[in-house]
Amino acid sequence: MSLTFITGGVRSGKSHFAEKAAIRHYQSESLIAKRLIYIASGLALDSEMDKRILRHQADRQAQAIVWHTLEAPYHIELAFNELCDGDIVLWDCVTTWLTNAFYEGFDIGTSCVEKPGCLEKKLQSLKEAVLTLLEQQVTLFVVSNELFDEPPYTSDEVELYRKMLGELHQWFVSVANEAYEINYGIVKKWK
Numbered sequence: 001m002s003l004t005f006i007t008g009g010v011r012s013g014k015s016h017f018a019e020k021a022a023i024r025h026y027q028s029e030s031l032i033a034k035r036l037i038y039i040a041s042g043l044a045l046d047s048e049m050d051k052r053i054l055r056h057q058a059d060r061q062a063q064a065i066v067w068h069t070l071e072a073p074y075h076i077e078l079a080f081n082e083l084c085d086g087d088i089v090l091w092d093c094v095t096t097w098l099t100n101a102f103y104e105g106f107d108i109g110t111s112c113v114e115k116p117g118c119l120e121k122k123l124q125s126l127k128e129a130v131l132t133l134l135e136q137q138v139t140l141f142v143v144s145n146e147l148f149d150e151p152p153y154t155s156d157e158v159e160l161y162r163k164m165l166g167e168l169h170q171w172f173v174s175v176a177n178e179a180y181e182i183n184y185g186i187v188k189k190w191k
Contacts, residue, residue: 001140004140004177006142007182013182013184013185022090037089039070041073041092042073074104080132091140092143101119101122119164
């Protein structure tokens with residue numbers, strides 16, 4: 001398996017870059033590649049997110065290639081369990097998934113961030129699932145957002161989110177074969 005980690009600012013072109021990279025890999029491996037899979041972690045909880053999801057879906061549908069979409073807003077490991085050797089997978093995105101992880105359970109009274117050990121358990125499950133994929137013949141492209149140029153927030157919850165995201169980014173880069181940062185449409189290869 002290979003893992004490519006792609007991060008950058010919001011609307012920097014990272015999803016477009018990741019899609020093109022996944023398609024190139026799929027086409028170059030057409031004799032072995034089974035499926036081109038898009039794992040989506042977004043939830044349309046407001047009109048802006050709804051528009052972003054619709055834009056991403058329209059972008060994929062306009063392509064001359066078929067994407068199989070798996071929805072994984074909470075339990076990414078379940079989506080990873082559906083993958084087969086030869087699959088080319090694009091997961092978009094870590095920041096959305098982590099936000100969902102923070103607030104899962106909010107609608108029934110207590111979000112994960114309020115439960116001791118809940119977030120740590122989710123992060124551990126994610127890491128174990130990725131490491132399991134590393135042992136398979138799956139090519140994984142992981143997209144995330146870069147949020148670290150912002151000044152510190154006064155909210156402990158936001159700072160916890162940024163801390164966890166930063167640690168998660170470092171972990172992804174440590175296990176990745178390649179790592180890219182995209183800002184203003186400019187691609188910088190770090191690894």
